[in-house]
Amino acid sequence: MSLPTAAAETALGRYPDGNPNTRLRPLVAPTPGAENAPEAIPDVVINEIFFHAPMTQAGAGDWIELHNRSGGSVSLAGWSFTDGIDFTFGPATTIPAGGYLVVAEDRVELLTNHPSLPGTLVEGEFSGALANGGDRITLSRPDPAAGGNLIEVDTLDYRDQTAYSTLADGRGSSLERRDPGAPSHHESNWADSDESRKAEWTTVEVTGTLAHGNTTAEANPPADVQFFLLGEGEVLVDAVEVIPDGGSNLVTNGGFESGTSGWDFDGSHRDSRVEPGDAFADSNALRLVANRRGDPLANRVRAKLAANIPTGTVATLRARVRWLKGHPEFDLRLKGGWLEGAQTLMVPTDIGTPGASNSRAEASVPPDLSGVVHRPVLPIANLPVRVFAAVADPDGIAGVTLNYRVDPATSFTSVPMHDDGLGGDQLAGDGVFTGRLPAQGESVLVGFYVEAEDGNGAISTFPPDAAANGSECLVRFGEPPQPGPFGTYRFWISEATLADWIATPFLANDPFPATLIYGDQRVLYDGGAYYAGARDFNDSPLGKLTGYDLIMPPGKKVLGTDKLTIDLPSAMSPTSASS
Ligand SMILES: [Ca+2]
Ligand SMILES: [Ca+2]
Ligand SMILES: [Ca+2]
Ligand SMILES: [Ca+2]
The missing domain is CATH 2.60.40.10 (Immunoglobulins)
Incomplete structure (x- = not known):
């Protein structure tokens, strides 16, 4: 057990009493022999961190925002970070009541990316960096009563993925504290910053000769336009066009003004929907929701063209796309790959709210x-x-x-x-x-x-x-443990999920909701499962013996991995038998 270094006059304890999940922390008041007082929330808290820049800003510096939630100014003279990064504040540093201060790894870069952030609110530069995979950050202050020894003010043990945050992990968000008055160690008190209103529309466009496509009958000539995201994320899509040289647009409802008419949303893209407002043109746009990586086979958005385009001719594909969150690579193509363009969308460079109130701030968070x-x-x-x-x-x-x-x-x-x-x-x-x-x-x-x-x-x-x-x-109920030396892996799904699974194409890679059980002690709720590999012999989870991929819930791992494949011994595998 590690005890935080605390001020001489502060009581350490667990709140609530004896809660095994919490380390000892400063309490509001000492309560010997009585129920513990609530834990003390410091006046100055770690309020926001940027620890993993997205691919569009690879190598960008990290930063930490502090917030003074009290009604009086606080001097940070001699305060330091004692975990996570190395930085000591100068003797003149103060945070006014209700104010903010940002400590940067790269001051110039932070101020360039955030033109409205006043330079007076930025301190640094710090050495060390916030680890992409999670880290401990401790803010400490000198305690005059203890001869100037440093004592802990606030500690944040952040993880790269939790049930409440996945986007701060290199997918275009910062990690924001929701309620400054709730403890740092409550995982639900931290959420991904909302960046959905910052990006501009990007034109994704490719012009070329229809060549080198799939020559089998179903894809020749190409009759579908398709698009998808190359990772988990959300974007708006509008004004989709497929125009043969000298012709007119062959996408009948490319502006989504007739709702979803003519469009199909498959596999990991099946939660996509048409929404009014925020359109590039007219009233509606498509909100493309990719729960996992897309592909041209079964995890995509598609529509039939009004007419086939002869291969060997020249055509233009075009779509207007606005990034909302997550993975920024967008692929636009004709069925069979006869013409295809992938593009990285514009992601805002002013990620997060350094020096200002958090986008996810709330007066009081629920339990x-x-x-x-x-x-x-x-x-x-x-x-x-x-x-x-x-x-x-x-x-x-x-x-x-x-x-x-x-x-x-x-x-x-x-x-x-x-x-x-x-x-x-x-x-x-x-x-x-x-x-x-x-x-x-x-x-x-x-x-x-x-x-x-x-x-x-x-x-x-x-x-x-x-x-x-x-x-x-x-x-x-009524599942006996398996005796013997081998690990046991189970997943449980509901009847409704089973029906959905049976009705879904076998190549889809959107996991079905499942509770996963490892051995007879470890349970992971809110995980997922689907067939391992792309095998056409799968019929249903009740049918032929087959392999499965088990997807852990965000931030959870089993045997060091977030995706476990449970498969048949190769001698039993229908795959090896048929290949
Ligand atoms: Ca109890
Ligand atoms: Ca529209
Ligand atoms: Ca902020
Ligand atoms: Ca509350």
Whole structure:
């Protein structure tokens, strides 16, 4: 255990009392023999970090924004970073009440990228760098009462990917604190900066002779226009044109003014939709949503052309595209690859909000929900299952609820979760709430999510997008552990997911929602699964024996990887038998 160096007059403790998930931190007041006081939030907090520049800005310097959330000016004379980077503030440095200060690895570059950021708000340059894969940043100050020894003010242990942030990891966002008054160590208090209003429309265009395409009958002559993103992200698309030399546009609804008419959204691009407003022309544009990398086979957007274009002739493909978030490489092509252009879209250089209020700032964030787990991981049929969740909020907890359904029913039953040390709750008042799923018979699947409400009525859930997307944790009753020395990998999916899976083309690489189980102790909710490899012999998860890729939820790894392939021994593999 490592203890933070604290001021002589400060109490160290866990809040809530005895919570096993938290390290010892400064508390508001010492409370010997009584329930711990809430943890103290410092006046000056780490408020925003830029730790991994996107590919369009490769090598750009990192920066850290500090915020003084108090009502008085604070002197930073002699303050230093003691973890993450090396920098000590000069004797004249102050942050006014409610003000900001940015510490840069490269001052000139930061000020060039952010023309409205006053130079007086930028300190630096620091040495060292914030690791792309996650790091600890500690801001410390000299303590006069302890002879000038440095004591911790605020610490942030950031991870490159969490359930609440994936874009700050080199995909065009900074990592912003939502509520300066909520603790740094609440993972849900940190989110990707919103950059969706900053980029301009980019014209993606290619002109050339239709040549070197796929000469099989289905792609010759080319009859479809297709496009996709080369990684996870979102863009707006409008005014799609395919114009043969001397002819007119062959894309009937290229401006999306007739909604999705004529367009298909496949595989990892299937959540794309037409939206009004923010159009390049007229009223509508397509919001292209790529959940994973696209490809020309089954993960793409496509439309039939009004007429075929003879190969060997000259044509122009054109689309207007505006980057919103994530991966910036856009591919526009004709079916069969007869004409194709890939382009990196314009991504804003003024990423984040250095020196200013955060784009994701909120007066009060809902409770932080962590450590959600059910026990036993492999439940015995006809016995209940306990569900645990660590819940914390500086505004207090008004209630925690376990919502469950018995698959395939879609209506949820709500039961309260308790932190009273009774009915299977191990310790009263430790912030770990306990609820109970009623006993179910052999092979019955239960879906659940946890909901927590703070003293202000703000509500959070786990999984985080349970309300928005219906994400849920899954538990299957009556699955015995496998004896023996080999690792066991399971995934559980709902009946609705199974039906969706059976109806989806076999090459799609959009993972289906699944709960993953490694051995009989480790459970990863909100993960995904799909067929391993591009094999045309797959029929359904209930059909022929086949391999699967298991996709871990953001920020989680099993055996050091975020994607596990479970496959058949090669002697059994239909792939090797047929190739
Ligand atoms: Ca339009
Ligand atoms: Ca900011
Ligand atoms: Ca709150
Ligand atoms: Ca408890």
